[in-house]
Amino acid sequence: MLSSKAPRSMATRLFAAGAVLTLGAVSLSACGGSSSGPSASGGSGDEKVGVSLIVKTTTNPFFVSMQDGAKKAAETDGVDLKLAAGKADGDEETQIQAIENAISKGDKGILITPNGPSVVDALKKAKDAGLFVIALDTPPDPADAADITFATDNFAAGELIGKWTASQLGGKKATIALLDLFDDKIVSVDYNRDQGFLTGLGIDTADKKKNGDEAKTGKYTGGKGGEYEIVGSQASGGNEDGGRTAMETLLAKNPNVNVVYTINEPAAAGAFEALKSAGKEKDVLVVSVDGGCTGVNNVKSGVIGATAQQYPIKMAELGVKAIVDLAKTGNKPANSAGLDFYNTGVELVTDKPADGIKSITTTAASDICWGK
């Protein structure tokens, strides 16, 4: 009897302890969260500008960098910043809830990288409630669901690496492999970078919003100009694994590939592995877009020839500042000239600079790269 009872009361004690601990932990961390932030006084006292940053996921260093940038700006500007994120890429429901919570909280503005078109309705509610909505990196669909978008000019980013490639070729024939993002859906970043690259290289892209509709052979006009052949466009999913598989497929189609465009640096790293195992990594120009710290290191070590660097930290910092500005002075941010968004800038990163193309070295790029 005694022995059968003892463990049970032990278990019940463990439970009570567990329950108390949890509640304690939750309330403690809740307090810790609000007091460690700039809004130690909570809702009372002088009203701080409330801003919610809602990113796609927290599993991607690009968005983690965005959060870091926003936190830094929030500290200097005395902003009450709340962070939220989808559970996975494409998780619209969690983002909708975060938007609703931002309205409920009484925030002045929302910074969001939308996970899909379903968030548009919630964004409209936010705008109706008087919140200023800034899209970061990705414009919502339709774009006017946000008051303004702060983003990288992805077409310009593609153009930079295209021009650089043309100058490196020095008139040689270009046998081009294109490692895109998707083949089952159309997203703007995908065609803007791909078509920008071809434009920079001096190839007529036909429809600028469509990958793969350009002539497969012909002449490129960039640099000294010369003949080109496009081996194919292959989806990489934007990751190492997909990049490797896509490169292998294209190498099987044509082993003479000497120019590889990649949608981002993880795909480039995967492509390089495929080239290495085929013994072709020496004479191939691999170009990419992103400027993450890992990617910049890959440029330094010669895996990638050149990359176009974008600035998520700056995007978030500018976003927070814009909402503070609006709250204090009533000034709204405006689009960059000639674009339908605010351009947060892009730089060509390479250690083999080309004449007439502005670039920065990998050492300089390492200081401002994201995802350290």
Place this chain on the structure above:
Amino acid sequence: MTQQQTAGPPSAGHADLAEEFLDRQTPLSRIRNILHRYPALSPALVLLIAVVVFGLLNDRFLRVENLSLITQQVSVVGTLAIAQTLIILTAGIDLSVGAVMILSSMVVAQLAVNNGLPAPVALLAGLIVGLAAGAVNGFLVTRFRLPPFIVTLGTLNIFIALTLLYSNGATVRGSAMPGLLTWTGTTFPVGGVRISTGVVVMLLLYIAIAFILGKTAWGRHVYAVGDDKEAARLAGIAVNKVLMSVYLAAGAVLAIGAWIQIGRTNAASPNAGVDLNLDSITAVVIGGTSLFGGRGSVWGTLLGALIVGVFRNGLSLAGLDVLYQTLAVGVLIILAVSIDQWIRKVKS
């Protein structure tokens, strides 16, 4: 001490009786007996404490608009959790609830918008999709005697693929749909607060299913099958028929969930419901329904869904990172299952 207590009733020869008698002696076991009798009691207490704590942490939390918002945020997962409860009561589990709901919502939206069918016909087609999906799950569970976990893991992937094939990955916007489809997203005022129609539909479903489970022979059969399949069979219950009807009922509930989802997001998106299956299981488990079947109630599930909603909203208003919200939900799940195990010891 214990020795004396056992010595107290010398007439109680049977060990179980003695045990039961002992249980009544300590306050903790008295609590356990009460919790065993009313499975919805512990989630109700957790909800009450959570609301009070979050109300103290942020003065905006207890505003009626915010409380109304929480009910809207749980309306979809709350509806899916009804279907999940039905299946878990039979000692099964359904990983495909979210996928079935999304498939149904895409069919409804596409038929109404792209094929120009009248809204009621489109909704009926959505209901048929839900029932068909339930029938597939039920058929595989009863005829092939496959474990529900495996069956629904398989159909989860199948339904996701069908959704993407059917929709080409495209979202259908609410603005293009007939009003009836997004009716569940409309709100009406009740004394200054705006209540969402979708929430009312969900609550009506809870009332209906609670009544059916509690007051009909079918409901008692569901519990009997979940408690002990073999005993139920020996008692003359057609176990397979009951199981099949449970999967069909779940499918119908999911189709209604699809309607609520369309209204809630004012769109039908093939990317929605990333892990609604796990969220619905979370609500059921936190609501005190036993994963081993035969014990629990839909009211507990409603409380479970509300607890998750209150935690997410409350922690968010308190300014906590989204990862801590997920962490808190994880702790809640383990606590809830531990409490269930502890309560179940009353029986053994």
